[in-house]
Amino acid sequence: MARKRKGRDISGWLVVDKPAGMTSTSVVNKVRWAFNAKKAGHAGTLDPDATGVLAVALGEATKTVPYITDALKAYTFTVRLGQATNTDDAEGEVIAQSDLRPEDDEIKAALGQFVGDIMQVPPKFSAVKIDGQRAYKLARDGEDVELAARPLWVEELLMTDREDVDHVTLEMTCGKGGYVRSIARDLGQALGCHGHVRELRRIWSGPFDATDGLTIEQIDEMAKQPELDQYLRPIEEGLADLPEVKATPEGATRLRNGNAGMVIASDVDYGEECWASLDGQPVAVGTFKAGELHPSRVFVLPQE
Template sequence: MPTPEPARDGLLLIDKPPGWTSHDVVAKARGLAGTRRVGHAGTLDPMATGVLVLGIGRATKLLTFLVGCAKSYAATIRLGATTVTDDAEGELTARTPVALAPGALAAAVAALTGDIEQVPSAVSAIKIDGQRAYARVRGGEAVALAARPVTISRFAVLAERAADLDGTPVLDIDVEVDVSSGTYVRALARDLGAALGVGGHLTALRRTHVGRFGLDQCAPLDDLVAGRATGRSLPVLGLDAAAHALAVRELSAAEARELTFGRRIPSAEPGRTEPVAALDPAGRLVAVLDESRPQARSRVVFVAANS
């Protein structure tokens, strides 16, 4: 069996299978890539599938910026039942027959669209005094997390299906949401059910986009494993792929040279707060810039001086 070459530095887009944690996928990718320097840009729960962005080698330095990208999901919410975890993996805690008044669902969805304050699920990965919230919950503690501002830029109901849960009439709704980083779709399902007075939880979740990285660019994990077994290279995107997820600045040759020497250059748009991918005339990612001040500084540089 041929031994594949170690993967180059860059981004690897995986369609995460169900039942795997994000850490499981990273561990597998380390073996496939032939390096320990692999990380991910945003956790997906084991039950969730879809876009998982991995960084390999120097691209791990990009992950802190990609984590902040907006994300899109396709999900199924069950109204009429609540669980400990706000999703289908948790113990059922209450059932309420669903018989919604006309327009009630649309009104509740509208109220949860836009800039809102969201209390994360108690079984989230948020740390409390150094320990993950989910670990405290599993240890029997009652966990109360503070609300945080998030943005739900789109919350679309695609379909509704009546269902029966052990004799209780419930309602399954298929939705698509576009959300800011840090939004918990499980919590959105919980809050929608609470607003309607019937409870709710998530039964399916698929991440369809991280920034502008979509499912059509992702490879199933099984395909990557099979390909490496036959000597194929991993379909790693170069560092310049960061331009698909971040704001972009095209540099002159002189500006690119200044950045490689660790010097500052004038900001193209002083005051903007988002990270900026700075590309040289050849399209190479030179650095990620902070342009919040008149002089832009490099948060990380990817091209060595004189290279």
């Protein structure tokens, strides 16, 4: 018999403004503890030294995590020119240097090659798996890590500031799986001067914005208090990129049992993925076919 997980049956999203020096997993554990929640997860890892939006899903909201992971995200980051490191950020060892410093116009001209559909090689110190092992573990053990290039959609990459001759600040909007450290490394190579990330902040992720995020200090202050619950955002915010259809009462009952159920849809095409609601509550995510939703994920909420 499976052990029953302890904690509250609470569901929703919490936007956290992650501080530097804390892992994404540590943030999730902190949020789970603060809410005394049974289940929690996050949508999109941030490096320990990165700050900004970490969207944490509680309970049934964890079923919508893939839709936030797949959504567009925006980052602002500072590149240190003239130095390459083995980790592609400021925490690593400097492995190459250059006295060359490109002009602003040269930097702006080089950014174009990193916009659109590009192929990107993840950093050697990353969580990408190689034969079942994390690349960063192999790299720390001194192994020569070779990672294959992966496709990435970059919607926008802009130069927003030039602090001094050694530093340039960029803002990037991209799709799933983007490594800012790789952009800094490859930009430095393209400019012939090397480069690595000095600072990195995720300013928004899908529907979630850093300006709405709670700090770890705020979470600690309100931990296990009723006032913390008011910052929990609805499950359906994780479904913002999917069209909504309305389930009939009978259809909702069928959907909750894992069967196709009748829904009312207006601007949804046959075979399109969407989500169904009843009385403002999410019921299921699935595929729309001939007036019915065929569920792939079903939400089981306490009030049901």
